[in-house]
Amino acid sequence: MEPAGTVALFVALGVGALIGLERQQSESAGSFAGVRTFPLIALLGALTQLFFPSLLPLVLGMVLVLVVVAYVGKILLEGDVGMTTAVAAVLTFVYGAMTGLSEEGLTLAVVLGTVTAAMLAVKDPMHELAGRIGQEELRAALKFLIIALVVLPLLPDRDLDVLLGLNPRFVWLMVVFVSGLTFLGYVLTKLLGPARGIGLTGLLGGFVSSTATAMAMADHAKRTPELSPICAFATAVASIAMFPRVLVLVAVVNPGLVAPLAVPLVGMTVVGGLLSLSLLARNRSNRAPSVDLDNPFRVRPALVFGALFAAVLLAVDGLNVLFGEGGVYVIALLSGTVDANAITLSLGRLALEGSVEASVAVTGIVLALVTNTVVKVAIVRSLGTARMGKSVAGVLGTTSIVGVVLVLLL
Numbered sequence: 001m002e003p004a005g006t007v008a009l010f011v012a013l014g015v016g017a018l019i020g021l022e023r024q025q026s027e028s029a030g031s032f033a034g035v036r037t038f039p040l041i042a043l044l045g046a047l048t049q050l051f052f053p054s055l056l057p058l059v060l061g062m063v064l065v066l067v068v069v070a071y072v073g074k075i076l077l078e079g080d081v082g083m084t085t086a087v088a089a090v091l092t093f094v095y096g097a098m099t100g101l102s103e104e105g106l107t108l109a110v111v112l113g114t115v116t117a118a119m120l121a122v123k124d125p126m127h128e129l130a131g132r133i134g135q136e137e138l139r140a141a142l143k144f145l146i147i148a149l150v151v152l153p154l155l156p157d158r159d160l161d162v163l164l165g166l167n168p169r170f171v172w173l174m175v176v177f178v179s180g181l182t183f184l185g186y187v188l189t190k191l192l193g194p195a196r197g198i199g200l201t202g203l204l205g206g207f208v209s210s211t212a213t214a215m216a217m218a219d220h221a222k223r224t225p226e227l228s229p230i231c232a233f234a235t236a237v238a239s240i241a242m243f244p245r246v247l248v249l250v251a252v253v254n255p256g257l258v259a260p261l262a263v264p265l266v267g268m269t270v271v272g273g274l275l276s277l278s279l280l281a282r283n284r285s286n287r288a289p290s291v292d293l294d295n296p297f298r299v300r301p302a303l304v305f306g307a308l309f310a311a312v313l314l315a316v317d318g319l320n321v322l323f324g325e326g327g328v329y330v331i332a333l334l335s336g337t338v339d340a341n342a343i344t345l346s347l348g349r350l351a352l353e354g355s356v357e358a359s360v361a362v363t364g365i366v367l368a369l370v371t372n373t374v375v376k377v378a379i380v381r382s383l384g385t386a387r388m389g390k391s392v393a394g395v396l397g398t399t400s401i402v403g404v405v406l407v408l409l410l
Contacts, residue, residue, distance in 0.1 A: 005050050009043065011106055012096040015113035016042030019092050022120045023085055038092050045096025056097060063093050084120065091116055144302065148176045166310055174345050175306040177252060202234035206241025213238035214376045214392075218384030225385050232380075232391035233279040239376045239396055240272040246344050246369065253348040254361075261362050264406035268369075272399035279391055308339060313346040316364075317355055325360050332364035336371030343368040359410065366407045370400040 020038025041063065048059045071086045095113045098105035119126070155169040205213030217231035217238075243265040251258050312335050319327025328347070335343040344365050351361035373396050381389035 005100065008050065008099040008106055009046050011110060012042040012046035012099040013039045015095050015099070015109055016040070016092050018113060018117045019088055019120070022117045023088060026085070026120070026123075038089065041089055041092045042096030042099075045093040045098075046100045049097040049100035060093060060097075064090065084123075088116060088120060144179065147302065148180075152176060163310075164314055166313065170349075171306055171310050171313075174253070174309055175302050178249070178305065178341050178345070179302050202237030203241050205234070206238035207245060210238040210242050210372075210376060211379065214379050215383060218380045218382075218388065221384040221388040225387070228385045228388040229279055229391065231384065232388045232395075233276055235376065235380055235388075235392050236272065236276040236279060236395045239373055240269055240276065240399065242340060242369065242372070243269045243272075246340065246365065249341060249344050250348045250365070253345055254352040257348055257351055257358055257361060260358060260410060261365060263410060264362070264366050264403045265369075267406045268399050268403040271402045272395060275395040275398060279395065305339070305342065308335075309342040309345060312342040313349065316343070316346050317350060320350070320356055320360075325357075325363075328356060328360055328364050329367055332368045333371050336368030337375055340365075340368050340372040362410065363407050366403050370403055373400050 016039035017035065019042075020035040023038060024034035044059065044063070048056050052059075067086050067089050071083070092113075095109040095116075098109035100106075152169065152172055155172055157167065157169040159165045159167050202213065205216075214235045217235045221228045221231040247258060247262060247265055250261055312331065315331045315335075316328055319331050323330075332343050332347070347356060347361040347364050350356040351358050356364075377389070377393045377396050380392045384392075
């Protein structure tokens, strides 16, 4: 047998053992199949694919029959009608067969097998999350998934004159990506619930919407002035979370821009984080007020962001041609007052195409972030308490100055 075949057999055993170990520890699955049965199922799939590929449909049918018999017996003996273990058994056979199909199949089997085991292991957290998501949130998520998975592939992947040279699929892809990243933070806030501490509240709130977090914290501080230090810390952390988030966005559209941009953004994150800790030290409590954040998976905000992103992309490109670097910086400052994501993605894309110099793109992104940070300070000072406004202004103001200085030194 070829070495690749031997590797496939051992990988199949490993994937089956991983899933079987999880199922063995599951109270609802131990009597159905466990740490011995699942590796054997995967091994059967691999052996069939390697030596008897023409018999694979027949063997799969036999496995399905055995699974059905075991499932019926489990229902009769235990009264448990859960199908998770039965489905996992069939998938394990498929993963085993994939290991013997090709190198790509082997890699995919390892990835999917690991994901399957992970999904089986987090049963309780997933059920808890499902219980926390309401019907309105679920419908909004389903609508957005349709737009992302159905509409996106149908959009033309080329520059269109009717859209002033914009690529509709790229524009919408950025909308899906930004909303998906935001939704990840939203899901985590739902999953972790009210027991999370101040720092995590601010961090997750920053990934969903740092502006909304700042407004919520300012309102809490206004109604309960003694919470001002806590609210100031959460607001500062939410604003600082914007900097690593921007690095993630840039890494997607233009990885080559990450290194030069990381210098000012990492510096701002470190300085802002240290200054924020000083706010936390003023209050012994690690309990933060709740932040009610809107579900980001809604169609209208996605369309608004898409329009904003397209407008900023065209404006940056046009002003760069007419006025050079100065035009780019002006639009960066203006767009930063509304949204930092659009200008970040626009400059990252134009720098990749060579329409804008990398140094100009880095400076423009930092200027937009500084402007957006100043907006947070204004929100807190106008809606919160004077004590909270002074604390937040000190942290975010110093952080912004550090970012500007680091950009000038590049």
